[in-house]
Amino acid sequence: MSENGSEQTGGELIGGRYRLGERLGQGGMGVVRRATDELLGRPVAVKTLALDSGADPGGALREARVVAQIRHPHVIVVHDVVEHDGLPALVMELVDGGSLADRLAAGEVLTPREAARLGLDLLDALSAAHARDVLHRDVKPANVLLEKDTGRAVLTDFGIASLPGATTLSRTGVFIGTPEYTAPERMQGGDAGPASDLWSLGALLCAAATGTSPFRRDSIGAVLHAIVYEEIRPSERMGPLVPVVRGLLERDPDRRLGAAEARRMLAACAAGEPPPVSSYTPTARETVPSAAPGRSARTPGTTTAGDPGAGRRSGRAVPIVAAAVAVCVAVATVAVLRAVQGDPATGAPAAGPGSTSAASTPGRNAPATTPAPASAESDPEAYEYREVTDVRGFTVTVPYGARRSTDGERVIYTTGDGAVRVGIRIRPVPSGGAIGVMRASDASGPTDYPGYRDATVEETTHKGLPAARWEFGWNGFTPAEGARHTVDVCWEQDGTLYDLWASAPVPRAEEGRSALDTALDSFRTTGG
Incomplete structure (x- = not known):
């Protein structure tokens, strides 16, 4: 074991020059290790693919080529691609510090001004990627590294980055991205552009300032429901970040806060100044995205941005395989459609998986008595x-x-x-x-x-x-x-x-x- 308790790998040499060291992190597709470039005598990080992960070997080369197009101080640098166990491995700059996810997991959150400075760094990184027609598609705390000596934020893991117009599902039927940080247009299978990454940035800012994603739920269906349907309100903990977060979490991508205005608002927050006047006007609270043109519904559910429901973090990839999983996806889709379009039997909005009706399971939310609703002749503002x-x-x-x-x-x-x-x-x-x-x-x-x-x-x-x-x-x-x-x-x-x-x-x-x-x-x- 190393001094910090990380597992040692035995000092294996790969690519004829990179000596592997301790493990820094692990994901579903492989691991990232500290390493030493023995030719240049510098520390690096090496991302190796797991043999049994099912990862596309061509994906590492693709990621390297994508990142090579984006030269920016807040985007990870890829130095080399070498072979390891018959699979390509990425040799990257070593950012000496943990991820934002590590910091949040330790119970630390950023102040609104710190979160605004982080947001500016990531916004610049995303703007550099978008200028090259690259969408990151997985902006989340685990993919943001924080350099401990300088505080520099570095956006990493472009493994699922794409050009605009790429499909939401891969050919193998695997959802691309992390559901609780994914924009509603992608959740609904629509076209995604730079605005989708900006939505993810808004959700990330909520997590940075409050400790967790505003859309964390216990199931994929509930996450989908929260993102597409539930009313989103800013958490009191975000303070001056509220206006920019509200704009970034606008469900309509055509009306979502743009990068230029977001930058102005984040810069003001980072400087402790009042937010500048924005041209962004929120969509009416009652209107939600619809699966059918012209349909809308009032939104009884509420998602407080930055104060989400408790639950397990959804994974990065959600395989859609086997009949049972297909049924779950179908049920979740039907629930969202009912929530958006309304219950055809009553004409009222359906509660959906994330917003349980007060008249649900007997013995839980069922009324002790069932009075009739107020009649049309009674006071229209009176409630039973x-x-x-x-x-x-x-x-x-x-x-x-x-x-x-x-x-x-x-x-x-x-x-x-x-x-x-x-x-x-x-x-x-x-x-x-x-x-x-x-x-x-x-x-x-x-x-x-x-x-x-x-x-x-x-x-x-x-x-x-x-x-x-x-x-x-x-x-x-x-x-x-x-x-x-x-x-x-x-x-x-x-x-x-x-x-x-x-x-x-x-x-x-x-x-x-x-x-x-x-x-x-x-x-x-x-x-x-």
């Missing part, structure tokens, strides 16, 4: 309510027909018209307690909520327990969403902080308050 038992271990009363979604930390119930949202978050009581949480949220309000205004924070009680209440107005995340009013109440109980909030359009603020009061009065932990 029903009690649901959530899989997170609580029971609460929410508006009838509300759909359940989650971003990992919070459970959100959204009314069928998409207007009113009720959220629940449960966590250990942090330092400062309920009032400390609300005061901190208020302090970051101008950064987290566009047009933040008229805020009040007060210490109170809830059912005799220490509590705090935070109320404010803001502009909404998109012009189509419009001005909103939010009320948030959290309380401490047996070392746990329970946080319930409701958000509604300003003209319907009373509906939001009523929904929150109903949820607060009815909320109890399962069995409580």
